[in-house]
Amino acid sequence: MAEHRRGANLPSIGGFNRTVVLDAVRRSPDGLSRVELAGRTGLSAQTVSNVTRFLIEAGMIVESGTVVSGRGKPRTILRLEPGSRFAVGVHIDPAVVTYVLLDLAGTVVASTTTSTPTADDPEQVVRTMASAVEDLVRTSDVDVDAVLGVGIASPGPIDVDAGIVLDPPFLPRWKDVPLRDALAEATGHPVLLEKDVTAAAVGEMFLAGESSARNFAFVYFGTGFGVGLVVDHEPVRGTGGNAGDAGHIMVEQGPFAGTPDGQGDRGEVGAAVAPERIVRIAASRGLDLGDVTDLGSVDRAWDAFAAAIDAGDPRAIELAAETGTVMGRAAVVIVNLLDIDRVVFGGPFWSRVAAAALPAARAAITESPILVPKHPVTVVETDRGADVAAVGAACLVLDAALSPRASALLIRR
The missing domain is CATH 3.30.420.40 (ATPase, nucleotide binding domain)
Incomplete structure (x- = not known):
């Protein structure tokens, strides 16, 4: 397996300006004109023109009608093309594993569940989950190349850097399971691993659109009780990715x-x-x-x-x-x-x-x-439903691949 297909190395649409424009369009259900995009993003008209041309060619946004606003020629409206890319979300619960397929708009287009395998045989865990992911994509008639990646929401504690599920109290036989890289190897998709309460908070933030709150707590009630935190539009993960054990x-x-x-x-x-x-x-x-x-x-x-x-x-x-x-x-x-x-x-x-x-x-x-x-x-x-952790897990992928990051502006020597 090529290294770029492993672990957390998610595909990017390339460049800060592209993510800024796509994010603005995604958060505007009625669409935006190029002039409006320039106003909202602070980018020049030429930059917006270049970026939107790329995103249209990539199939991620489409021209959808025109509007007349004052004098001058009608403005072309740009809207998100939800079915151009997808993400898989997986929520590991002590009783069941839930799998969801989300489009770019965050709509659940397919879902399924399996019983939670015991981790006596970690290889069997990976085989079961990889098979379920592949079946979900195949039965949804989605092009496998349109899948950006797989997000996994797991009970903590986890080792987020190594991609390992350590020893969750409600999963007594799950100890030191190297889930992230093993599932990436088995499916060929990039994979992200996150604590379930953090994944739920990321999903809530990513799907909120223009009404997204800057600071909130997500009180998660599953087999266990936890709190996912977002402060100043950033999820609080903590040193080891295990924040939220409340x-x-x-x-x-x-x-x-x-x-x-x-x-x-x-x-x-x-x-x-x-x-x-x-x-x-x-x-x-x-x-x-x-x-x-x-x-x-x-x-x-x-x-x-x-x-x-x-x-x-x-x-x-x-x-x-x-x-x-x-x-x-x-x-x-x-x-x-x-x-x-x-x-x-x-x-x-x-x-x-x-x-x-x-x-x-x-x-x-x-x-x-x-x-x-x-x-x-x-x-x-x-309003994300009972499968909020699975939806949030898929949003981890969408957020990592599509949302603007200020770090992308840093000059690297």
Whole structure:
């Protein structure tokens, strides 16, 4: 395998000006004229003309109609061509692995899942995942050369530089799995590895378009609890790429205190809202969600929990609200620490209880007696769906290949 097809060496559309123009067009669903592009990007008319010619020839933008604005000849509108390039996103969850295919606009054009393979045989893990990626692209009738790369969202801790999944607590047999380079070798695509909460935050930022918030926290509720952070439009990764492990934040348990597992008045938020624990609390309150014996049964019990909420069961609604309250109390610590003005909730377990949990989480944040910032704090649910980590993983690729980077302007000797 040629070195340029390995690991994190993603293809680039070449040059800062090209990414600036493409990014401006991507963030404008109605399209932009060349004059508008020059105004928005600060580039000269000649540069915009040269760059747009390249992007049109590459098939990434298209001329789409004209508009008349004042005197002078009509202006040609340029729009993104979403189907010109694609990215694959992979989310490794302890129960299932989710695969999505995104076009340039960030639309999910195909998705599939497989059961999570054990990592007793790392080679089998790679074979299973590579086969699923190849099948996803093939069955979508997408030209393999139009795929920019594969992004992987994994529970932490990971070694982001080496591309290794170290030893996630919910994946006990996954230890030192060299996933990034092995999957690149197996698929022929460049591959990026990122912690799941960071991938979710990158997806939220990349797909927000012109409304993208500069600073926000993405509260991720899956098998584990974590927080992805974006500060000044940059994801916070930390020294080793493992920022966002917020499960050990201590919070008041509220109605959860004195539950069957003996939790006290205060405890770690990750343990407090663990889905398996919530299901046990539901049972203690007479809400039968089924027996819980493994990760799969927890997921099925959570489906039953969601169904009870949708059916208006007051016990389910109250328990989901209490869960949202505890997560909101943890989020207040992050809001105070970073002085952010937006909190986004999401993740595979969140989406199913959001109807009852979001209002409670919002109140726990905005009405908190310990909230320090005096500016309004917006608290919302992501609209990326339950597969937000997989979507975010694909956005890692799109963002790395297509978004402007100031570092590209540095003069290298």
